[in-house]
Amino acid sequence: MEVSFSKEIELLRLGRGEVFHGEGILAITKALLQSGVAYIGGYQGAPVSHLLDVMVQARPYLDELGVHVEACSNEASAAAMLGASIHYPLRGAVTWKSIVGTNVASDALSNLSSPGVTGGALIVVGEDYGEGASVIQERTHAYALKSTMCLLDPRPQLPQMVKMVEHGFRLSEASNMPAILELRIRACHVRGSFVAGDNRPPPVSTRQLMANPAAFDYMRLAHPPVTFRHEKLKSEERIPAARRYIVENGLNELMPGKRQDIGIVVQGGLYNALVRSLQQLGLADAFGDSEIPLLVLNVTYPLVPEQVAEFCAGKQAVLVVEEGQPEYIEQEIATHLRRRDIQTRLHGKDLLPMGGELGVEVLVKGLLDFLPPPLGEGQGGGTRGAPGMPPPQPSPRGGGSLKAASEWLASNGKRRQEAAAMLAKPLPARPPSFCIGCPERPVFSALKLAQQQMGPVHVAADIGCHAFGTFEPFSTGHSILGYGMSLASRAGVSPMMQKRTLAIMGDGGFWHNGLLTGVQSALFNGDDAVLLIFKNGYTSATGTQEIISTPQEDAKFASSDKAQSLAHTNRTIESTLQGLGVKWMRTVHTYEVEAMRRTILEAFGTDFDGLKVIVAEGECQLERQRRIKPWIAGLLKKGKRVVRVKYGVDEDVCNGDHACIRLSGCPTLTLKDNPDPLKVDPVATVIDGCVGCGLCGANAHAATLCPSFYRAEVVQNPKWHERLLHSLRSAVVRALQPA
Numbered sequence: 001m002e003v004s005f006s007k008e009i010e011l012l013r014l015g016r017g018e019v020f021h022g023e024g025i026l027a028i029t030k031a032l033l034q035s036g037v038a039y040i041g042g043y044q045g046a047p048v049s050h051l052l053d054v055m056v057q058a059r060p061y062l063d064e065l066g067v068h069v070e071a072c073s074n075e076a077s078a079a080a081m082l083g084a085s086i087h088y089p090l091r092g093a094v095t096w097k098s099i100v101g102t103n104v105a106s107d108a109l110s111n112l113s114s115p116g117v118t119g120g121a122l123i124v125v126g127e128d129y130g131e132g133a134s135v136i137q138e139r140t141h142a143y144a145l146k147s148t149m150c151l152l153d154p155r156p157q158l159p160q161m162v163k164m165v166e167h168g169f170r171l172s173e174a175s176n177m178p179a180i181l182e183l184r185i186r187a188c189h190v191r192g193s194f195v196a197g198d199n200r201p202p203p204v205s206t207r208q209l210m211a212n213p214a215a216f217d218y219m220r221l222a223h224p225p226v227t228f229r230h231e232k233l234k235s236e237e238r239i240p241a242a243r244r245y246i247v248e249n250g251l252n253e254l255m256p257g258k259r260q261d262i263g264i265v266v267q268g269g270l271y272n273a274l275v276r277s278l279q280q281l282g283l284a285d286a287f288g289d290s291e292i293p294l295l296v297l298n299v300t301y302p303l304v305p306e307q308v309a310e311f312c313a314g315k316q317a318v319l320v321v322e323e324g325q326p327e328y329i330e331q332e333i334a335t336h337l338r339r340r341d342i343q344t345r346l347h348g349k350d351l352l353p354m355g356g357e358l359g360v361e362v363l364v365k366g367l368l369d370f371l372p373p374p375l376g377e378g379q380g381g382g383t384r385g386a387p388g389m390p391p392p393q394p395s396p397r398g399g400g401s402l403k404a405a406s407e408w409l410a411s412n413g414k415r416r417q418e419a420a421a422m423l424a425k426p427l428p429a430r431p432p433s434f435c436i437g438c439p440e441r442p443v444f445s446a447l448k449l450a451q452q453q454m455g456p457v458h459v460a461a462d463i464g465c466h467a468f469g470t471f472e473p474f475s476t477g478h479s480i481l482g483y484g485m486s487l488a489s490r491a492g493v494s495p496m497m498q499k500r501t502l503a504i505m506g507d508g509g510f511w512h513n514g515l516l517t518g519v520q521s522a523l524f525n526g527d528d529a530v531l532l533i534f535k536n537g538y539t540s541a542t543g544t545q546e547i548i549s550t551p552q553e554d555a556k557f558a559s560s561d562k563a564q565s566l567a568h569t570n571r572t573i574e575s576t577l578q579g580l581g582v583k584w585m586r587t588v589h590t591y592e593v594e595a596m597r598r599t600i601l602e603a604f605g606t607d608f609d610g611l612k613v614i615v616a617e618g619e620c621q622l623e624r625q626r627r628i629k630p631w632i633a634g635l636l637k638k639g640k641r642v643v644r645v646k647y648g649v650d651e652d653v654c655n656g657d658h659a660c661i662r663l664s665g666c667p668t669l670t671l672k673d674n675p676d677p678l679k680v681d682p683v684a685t686v687i688d689g690c691v692g693c694g695l696c697g698a699n700a701h702a703a704t705l706c707p708s709f710y711r712a713e714v715v716q717n718p719k720w721h722e723r724l725l726h727s728l729r730s731a732v733v734r735a736l737q738p739a
Contacts, residue, residue: 008050009058014196020158025050025188027158028124028181031165036200038090038119039068039492041081045097046134047188048126052095066205068495073521076513077488079105082112082178083460083479084492085119087214090204091169092121092492098128099138106143107482107513108489109178111222113147114230115479116176116238120169123149127182127269129324130357137355139324140182144301148234150179150242151301155253155268158192164268164298167251171299175242177234184269209498213458216475223467223480243304252307253296260293262372263311265333266321268298270358274321277363281371300329305336312337312344319370320348323358431471436668437625437691439590439618440466440534444474445663445699446596447502454604457502458493462486462514464506466534473665477504484509487518487531494529500604502530507549507573508539515576522611523581530603531613534590535573536620549573551619577613584608590618591694594702621691636716644714645692649684653708656681660709663699684708 012030014020020030029051032040042052055062055069062069072078078094085092096105102125112121125140144151150171154164165181172179204210219226246252257263266274274294278284283291295311297303312318312333320330330348337344352358352366434441444466451457461467461477462485470477481489487503494501505514510533522529537550549572577585584606588599596616603612635642651674661669661684668690671682686696697709715722 005054005057008054009061012054012058012199013061016196016198018196019193020196021193022191023050023188024156024158024161024183024190024192026054027162027192027194028165028183029054030196031162032093032122033065033067033199034162034197035120035166035169036091036202037067037093037122037169038202038205038496039070039081039084039092040094041070041072041078041092041491042095042124043072043075043078043097043101045101046126047128047185048095048097048124048183050188051124063206065199065201066207067202068206068492070491070521070525072488072491073516073524075101075105076108076482076485077491077517077521079108079112079123080481080485080488080517081492082108082117082121082123083481083485083489084496085117085121086112086115086220086479087217088119088204088210088493088496090119090492090496091202092119093124094122095124095126097126098133098135099140100135101125102140102143106147108485109143109149110147111481111485112178113149113234114222114227115220116230116233117172117178118176120172121178122165122168122172123178123180125180125182126188127184129184130359132185132357137324139328140180141300141324141328144180145328148177148238149301150175150177150299152179152181152251152298153268153300154181154183154187154298155271155296156184156187156190157272158190159194160268160298161187162194164251167249170249171242171245171251174245175238177238177242182269186272187269190272204496206495210496211498213456213493213497213499213501214478216478218470218475221461221470221477221480223470239302242302246299246302246304247307251299252304253294253298254311255288255290255294255296257291257293259291260314261316262370263293263295263315263318264321265295265297265308265311265318265329267300267323267329268296270321270323271296273358273360273363276360277367280360280364281367297329303329303332303336305340308333308336309340309342312346313342315344317345317347317370319351319366320346321352321358321363321366322348325349325354327354432468433471433665433667434465434468435622436666436689437621437693437695438465439536439621439693440469440616441664441666442590442593442618442693442695442698443532443534443596443616444469444476445695446593446702447476447600448474448663449593449597449703450600450604454601455499457499457604458490458497460486460490460493460501460503462503462505462509464509464534465536466504466506469504471665473662482513484511484513484515484517487514487522487529490529491521491525491527494527500528500530502532502600502604504532504534506534506539507536508545508547510573511547511549512539515580519577519580519582519611526609527611528609529611530600531611532600533573533613533615535587535615535617537570538620538623573615582611582613584610584612585615586613587615587617590616591698593695593698597702621693625691639717641719642716644716645694646686646712646714647690647692647694647696648686648710648712649696650708650710651675651683651685653706654683655706655708656683657706658684659703659705660684660696660699663703663705664695666695669696 044052075096082092084090128135152164154161168179275284275288322329327349351369459477461480463483486505490501490503539545539547586599588596668687672685674683700709
């Protein structure tokens with residue numbers, strides 16, 4: 001029999017002034033609705049599984065609010081959902097179990113944290129740490145540090161936990177950083193009450209849809225070169241903004257005590273255990289009033305240096321109560337104190353165990369070692385303090401290395417000035433681009449033409465060669481959340497849009513992550529979206545690495561024309577999708593721009609409600625050239641006939657509009673001076689290096705551009721009848737030419 005959460009769902013309906021009684025994790029669930037969350041996703045796992053279980057069964061009520069809920073196929077799929085908050089003012093929340101879930105989601109989290117978020121993004125992690133845990137003994141803290149995400153560790157009392165959910169969204173929006181709310185097992189199951197507030201329907205929701213996607217903004221993509229700017233923004237803007245918000249809203253709690261010579265800094269989630277330990281020693285009462293001053297860190301990252309310094313200044317010693325290893329918080333506090341030359345003795349892992357859960361018995365022993373006599377007497381106590389650092393030693397070279405470094409910096413700066421003076425103006429931007437003849441370029445041309453007719457759409461991009469489509473002339477893509485994550489990353493956007501969204505991934509990304517993270521989740525949730533898969537036959541940006549959808553050997557060495565098309569020789573992707581339950585699927589050769597344009601329009605205009613997949617089939621041109629060039633060289637060496645296709649532009653017909661270049665971006669399609677002295681606009685031209693893919697002509701046909709492109713066949717080692725025919729044609733042409 002299916003478990004029913006009808007009683008819990010009724011608690012979610014409580015309004016302003018009513019009292020909520022229940023478990024901590026259900027209080028968090030209620031707090032999400034009070035905060036105006038727009039979409040919720042996750043992957044069930046103890047101790048936070050209750051959150052998503054209740055939300056899924058509460059869908060009828062959430063539909064009334066306009067909140068979208070998805071049970072994701074894994075944690076990566078859930079994390080990728082938060083991509084909806086990169087561009088749009090959508091508050092999103094996802095949840096999963098502990099460090100094992102964060103490990104799975106780490107790729108998406110890194111790519112989310114780089115551009116940052118506009119709407120609040122909150123990740124509820126069940127920090128399953130300690131002897132009773134069912135997973136490896138690691139902490140989520142490291143991910144917050146490395147990816148620069150706010151980390152909330154609320155004091156396990158329901159009013160405080162609810163408050164931190166609401167502030168978590170605001171903190172995320174104020175700093176543009178995703179926020180992690182970590183809840184230990186005891187916090188999830190602690191029981192209590194709080195005065196509820198009204199649930200807030202989100203301003204943009206499944207009931208209030210957006211008409212158009214956000215404008216393209218390359219700064220919102222986790223893609224070079226802007227990722228280097230993102231890294232500077234983290235330290236220059238986001239962390240300072242987060243620290244201001246923490247101080248202005250009193251998120252960390254200072255609990256004064258009678259003793260002013262010592263103090264304790266504690267993670268919020270360990271507060272209850274610490275107070276119980278102090279009670280055992282007669283240093284706190286049943287209401288939590290402590291004789292020792294406490295700094296309760298409800299936000300453990302980022303720390304506020306001034307707040308830590310003010311708490312520690314003037315005290316003989318401070319104990320940092322931090323669970324697990326390494327001692328991230330203790331190390332950071334030590335850094336802040338020493339930089340300010342505050343010599344307060346700092347204790348932590350020298351008195352508390354490096355690993356394991358900090359229960360009451362463990363904390364009592366550590367407190368006895370920390371506290372001065374008489375409490376610590378006979379227990380190895382006394383404020384011992386860490387051994388001092390030795391004074392810095394002079395360089396054995398007598399400062400020679402410092403002098404050499406200074407001279408090098410000075411000379412290097414002088415060379416930089418000289419180089420800058422030689423440049424009259426900055427160098428033009430040279431963004432990377434598709435390879436010549438890349439089979440993915442025509443698809444972006446077709447997409448550009450399709451959007452002229454159907455209007456702009458939200459495009460979830462992906463890692464791979466197709467990420468070059470974010471550069472000019474296509475400028476296509478709203479987010480990049482990780483390899484194979486595109487379909488999952490649009491899950492929070494699709495329900496909020498009047499128009500369908502498009503996800504793009506390569507066959508490498510499809511097999512790497514997209515099949516389970518994206519396709520399975522979309523099918524399970526019945527999502528109405530469009531997925532475009534580039535089936536170029538290889539993975540890695542330079543080809544070479546074969547995968548299960550690599551062309552079969554008989555197709556690799558077919559004739560020149562056939563080798564340009566995989567000709568459906570490997571339908572592993574299609575058969576896999578059909579077996580998984582995809583009902584709407586089209587396979588189109590990438591160089592057929594007009595056919596691709598029509599297929600895209602069909603996918604966005606069909607009445608079919610569900611996942612629609614377009615397989616764009618065209619072999620990696622780089623890999624193809626590696627294969628056929630030595631093959632052709634061998635044929636020529638044997639004196640055999642070889643035909644090479646070449647495209648060109650009739651300069652007498654070209655009108656200098658250059659629309660063909662704006663629609664293609666091919667490096668071999670460029671400009672040259674107009675040979676007509678009466679015209680000033682340069683004309684288009686195809687330079688050496690063209691591989692004869694035919695995109696320029698296909699674009700001209702699909703977009704109804706000028707008919708200036710021509711296709712020629714260059715024949716090497718022709719047959720005798722071809723030589724004869726060529727001689728006759730040349731004679732006729734000469735006869736028709738004026739004298």
